Amino acid sequence: MYTTELKDKNQKSAPVTTVAEDPAKLAAFEARVAADDFIEPKDWMPEAYRKTLVRQISQHAHSEVVGMLPEGNWITRAPSLRRKAVLLAKVQDEGGHGLYLYAAAETLGTSRDEMIEALHTGRAKYSTIFNYPTLTWADIGAIGWLVDGAAIMNQVPLQRTSYGPYARAMVRICKEESFHQRQGYEIMMALAGGSPEQKRMAQNALDRWWWPSLMMFGPPDENSPNTAQSVRWRIKRETNDEIRQRFVDVTVPQAEAIGLKVPDPALTWNEARGSYDFGPIDWEEFYAVVRGEGLVAKERMKARVEAWEKGAWVREAANAHAAKRAHRAAAE
């Protein structure tokens, strides 16, 4: 259903951000990127490239750890032992993804503490999608199916992002996300094929999560300030609209296969394009959520900060253990 294969993408041209960079170094860097070479941590890179990467990778890491919260809330309420074990494993995976991504961003010279502080003080963004409430068990199915489905659609091209540590982190993350998407779809399949009440619950979750999932890919290309430069530097391999369209094309038949209806009266198959046409996205809602006005934005950040504070003793113990081992190794 989901593949880790990538389509080739023609580069879009856009003016290079004008920071006073050494022209010869910049030209050599751009030639390497154009040749699909990976840029590694010790290689020379323009400051704007470094900044864009830290912004995108840290936002991505924050999305993973904030994403653990709505699902973590459902672990004790999962309807069976099997569902509980699967959800627990999924939430742990998200923590792992955060870890690989923070580690990748750290190779660019920003410490994890700085990134986490930026998240906790509201200076850093995380995905809008996690500012919506999870009202029923079907929401956990919808998150796995749609949110992880959208995440993997966005992340498969990132396996070939130009920055080596980010690309390598993505390879493993994509494998796990693919399993996450399937577990969500399997929950939806069970509910959609269950009692009328269960089917209603599944449809209601799809109704609430469909549009926010389409917003996850970011603003339309013509209003995306970062896309042109990021595609040029091959940080992003495809544009927001291209990936959003692919998500719609793959997901609509999945909904139909389990007897659910995508909540978009304008949705129609466009034979000429070989794609679905879909209705307008409420970008006002998107920008409001980005500004921190999401339904559960405050609750999410409060839970995140509390988790960080309550985990202080674990970090202290891990540091003490590492110091003890280092001391012992030095003595030997």
Ligand code: BYC
């Ligand atoms: N939410 O110029 P643009 C997951 C911001 S979840 C919040 O297009 P860019 C998971 C954007 O940051 C997915 N903010 O930006 C799944 C920018 O503001 P700044 C996490 C958003 O960076 C299940 C401004 O809008 N995945 O993994 O070129 C369970 C203009 O946008 C959003 C990633 O993060 C949004 N949805 O493109 C657990 C993938 N969209 O920063 C976890 C990596 C846009 O200039 N990231 N903004 O102040 C990307 O691919 C890109 O950063 C985006 C945006 C496509 C998201």
